[in-house]
Amino acid sequence: MGVRIDPWDYRLVQEYDKLITVFGIQPIDNVEHYELLNHHFFKRRIVFGHRDLDKWLEALRKGERVAVLTGFMPSGTPHLGTAMVFEELKFFQSIGAHVKVVIADAEAYAVRREDRETTIKWGLEFIKHAIAWGVDPERAEFYFQTAMRDSYYRLIQMFSRKVTLAEMEAIYGDLSPAKVMSALTQVADILHLQLDEFGGYRYVLVPVGVDQDPHIRLARDVADRFEGELGLKRPSSTYHKLLRGLDGNKMSKSRPDFAIFLDDDEDVVKKKIAMALTGGRATAEEQRRLGGEPWKCMVYELYTYFLLSDEELKEITESCVKGGILCGECKRLAYSKLVEKLREHKKRYKEASEKINLDSIVKTPSF
Ligand code: TRP
Ligand code: SF4
Secondary structure (H helix, E strand, O other), X not given: XXXXXXXXXXXXXXXXXXXXXXXXXXXXXXXXXXXXXOOHHHHOOOEEEEEOHHXXXXXXXXXXXXEEEEEEOOOOOXXXXXXXXXXXXXXXXXXXXXXXXXXXXXXXXXXXXXXHHHHHHHHHHHHHHHHHHOOOHHHEEEEEHHHOOHHHHHHHHHHHHOOOHHHHHXXXXXXOHHHHXXXXXXXXXXXXXOOHHHOOOOEEEEEEEXXXXXXXXXXXXXXXXXXXXHOOOOXXXXXXXXXXXXXXXXXXXXXXXXXXXXXXXXXXXXXHHHOOOOOOOOOHHHHHHHOOOHHHOXXXXXXXXXXXXXXXXXXXXXXXXXXXXXXXXXXXXXXXXXXXXXXXXXXXXXXXXXXXXXXXXXXXXXX
């Protein structure tokens, strides 16, 4: 049996190189028009892979209408792992893409067996957090899957005709009707923007964590099969690495002590950072002598993903590996940078909550 990614039971992937060879994900290094990707996620290879990003960038460069679509299954306040997607959306808006965000409430209901009302409530919260993070609501659309028009649902029915169970099993492993429905729904999310009725965006890029790649592969196959009937084109995608929890395992809301949530209080953040896994040595003497190992360090991961500029990062890396800085001091720096960032976010979240009329931004599902 080959390697498989299960988007619904996703543990921690660390062997990103293997994904590139096994699944044919393209490394981000050799993208044409790379200069357009002027963001540290790309420069630092946090976004490490893609499919057909070149085509999308070429369309952008030529001034064609390009869109970005991604989605969330919300439950609880978003954590920093989710904020990576907000950050990407903000970046893609800054280079001129139209952005559309799906709240996957049908999937949360069917696969996660979440309660409808709670999902809707958290979905609305997610939208506020995305805006607070910097996603411009004027140039973005948000939707709940279950509040979509019938033509979106018609797509799901049509897609079911040209997909076989064997093929889905090869992609996803064990299936259930709920998973089949959710996968085809996600394919409709990914492809519907191409229809004239939904904006007619022919170049759609889907930025996601690499755990979502199975859905991208299915969507690309489906697009090929509906090229004649619906004029669909293959979507493009980018894949980011998954921010790890503070203990080095997956960052997840089910392990709240090891995740940083966007509304965490400062003393909570302090405690979490204090117990974070580092690449420090057993004793201070050893660390001064041998230096730290930043590549094993979760504090360093936060630095790279969110907290430091290129120069600052270079400086910290050097002092860490040379044993010039010890983990205690380093954690204090990380704490102050992180708290500053979260403070800003909370301020903007409060403003967004006061100023923004969500009803004008998103249609809330009615049942
Ligand atoms: N399955 C995604 C998740 O687990 C949510 C999602 C639904 C999505 N539709 C999408 C993501 C379309 C990207 C594109 O969070
Ligand atoms: Fe991590 Fe900083 Fe310790 Fe280096 S000094 S291992 S970067 S906490």
